[in-house]
Amino acid sequence: MTNKPQKPKLIAPRLPRGFEDRTPGEIAAVGTMIDKIRKVYERYGFDPVETPLFEYTEALGKFLPDTDRPNAGVFSLQDDDEQWMSLRYDLTAPLARHFAENFETLPKPYRSYRQGYVFRNERPGPGRFRQFMQFDADTVGASDPEADAEMCMMMADVMDALGLQGKYVVRVNNRKVLDGVLDAAGVTSEEQKLTVLRAIDKLDKFGPEGVKLLLGAGRKDESGDFTKGAGLGDEQIGELGRFIEFGRWFAFTAGSDGKSSQSAQSPGGLDEDLTFFEAMRENFGQSAPATQGIVELEAMQTLFDAAGYGPDKIKIDPSVVRGLEYYTGPVFEIELTFPVTNEKGQQVVFGSVGGGGRYDGLVSRFRREPVPATGFSIGVSRLFNALKLTGNVPTTEPLGPVVVLVMDKDQTAGYQKMVSELRSAGIRAEMFLGNSKNFGKQIAYADKRNSPAVIIEGTQEREQNIVQIKDLIAGKQAAAAISDNAEWKATRPGQFECGRTEIVAKIKELLAAYQ
Structure with a gap:
């Protein structure tokens, strides 16, 4: 065998x-x-x-x-x-x-x-x-902070250019303030600082309780995977938690008095008569870096106000962190504010689509x-x-290219000439290069290419120096209203003939209707 x-x-x-x-x-x-x-x-x-x-x-x-x-x-x-x-x-x-x-x-x-x-x-x-x-x-x-402020304003202009007016906010903070808070909480190791920053950066995703777990021993997700935490003590977590609460609560609204707009109960011990920056200095401005960070944020806010970017577009927000370690000053991110439905069918906010800062x-x-x-x-x-x-x-x-159908294999030179004329006029076009001679299969190919039209020249058309142009878009629209197959064959919706020398002009006219 x-x-x-x-x-x-x-x-x-x-x-x-x-x-x-x-x-x-x-x-x-x-x-x-x-x-x-x-x-x-x-x-x-x-x-x-x-x-x-x-x-x-x-x-x-x-x-x-x-x-x-x-x-x-x-x-x-x-x-x-x-x-x-x-x-x-x-x-x-x-x-x-x-x-x-x-x-x-x-x-x-x-x-x-x-x-x-x-x-x-x-x-x-x-x-x-x-x-x-x-x-x-x-x-x-x-x-200087002018360069950082310009980045934030450019981010807002990008969102407006994309038609997202009223559906985003650029949130701004300063890592120097965060560094001051970490120093006050006794977080001095660079590795531990980075872990803390990345934990706070997950605030929108995991909420305050999830962040506290990441600041401590760690957090286990729904799948059972465990993420090791920063290993902070309860007192340190409490100090950082107060800052997180402040950032979530104090949504700054620019105005002549610089007062906050309060959407929830204020953190304990906060004087509600203070302006935003006064509250920042009193609560978190004990170190030189934090003080400098607050000064830079205040300078940026002055520029936003002068350029007409209100808090509906750009907002100082102390809860913004950005997880990368190389940031050294202002940090900012674009947050989309409209609700979407996630894979679990829950209504959630889309969240961040970009960000950056000073490095x-x-x-x-x-x-x-x-x-x-x-x-x-x-x-x-x-x-x-x-x-x-x-x-x-x-x-x-x-739209795909106009397709010149190959009705007679021995006439490919003529079909190629049609294609070249269309291309020279700036029109996307191709000659059907498949092996099938079947008219229906060539039309099906053009449909899959999303072609706006096909050009048909058989022996009869060639002898009369004409071609048939089939408008596939109009044909689909008309065919949707025809239920009888015989009627469809008789009317041939979307199909018309023109002189051989009129191809370019007629195709341009057809395409103009779909621009």
Whole structure:
């Protein structure tokens, strides 16, 4: 018996976890959104710059783990010169490297924006990807709070440009105030500080009780996974809890008297007659860093008021933290305020779609002199999902190309000439390149391409120097009202004929109706 040769094993077509494919419709819609953001950035005087996907791992700094292979949090590989390179974790660290490397030639302040994918070597989950797009803007070389205030105002203008008026607020705080509170609570270890900051940053997600667990021994989630906490004592947790309560309660409303608008019972011992900044100084301004942070926030508020950005757009909020360790001053984030339904059917607030802050120490890792910097990053995918929920992005697929059907294989040169004429006129077009001669299958292909029209030239049309143009959009609309198949064949809805030399003009006329 002869053994039959075994068929090669097929590879299962699997998308890696934490990554996603994008359709033409999604790409077009995201492109439209990015164009609107770019116009705001450029209106503020920012210019584009592009950095590579890979950086030397040491340039990413804080993401270097104490292991032989630096793969915690980043995707890394070793070059042939034995140097480790990593896919960028964000767009800020590469900017710091770019500015330091080109320090002598770049203008100062240096105002730039960047768009592109970043990569996180983390466990993926719902809405949590290993590859996602960010769109950043940064000012490097400006130390005063005016630069931070401008970032907040630009964030607000971006949201307005995207049609989200009244559905967002830019929340602003200062890490110097937080540092003062941590010092007062006896949190001195840098590692412990970072754990505390990341715990407070989860306030919107876990609430006050969940944050207190993360400040203490730790928190176990619904799946049973345990997150180790900061290990603070009850007294320290109580001191930080008072600050958290203050931040949640004291929603600042700009006005001539600077009074707060109180939506809940005030924390114990708080004088309700104080203005916002007076209350900040009395309760949390005991250290020099905290005092400086409050002064900077007050300066920023003056600029917001002068430019007409009220608390409905930009609001000082002491509960804003931002979890990254390199922030050194003002921090801010864009929070969408409209409710959405989550996977459990619950009404929740959409939350943050971007944020940033001052990072005066990041560039200084490359140069000995201090280099101040501030900027923010928009999460493009998350913001796009928010826009879909508000109906501010198109939900239909973009129109595909006009398809010239191949009715006679020996006439492909003539069909190709039609395609070339359409393309020369700036019209998307293609000749059907499939193997099928079947008219119905070619029409089905055009439908799948979301083509607005097909061009039909058989022997009879060629002899009369005409073509048939089938308007697929109008045909679908008309066919929806026809229930009888014979009537549909007799009327051929959406189909008309024109002279061979009229193709370009007629297709332009057809497309104009669907712009």
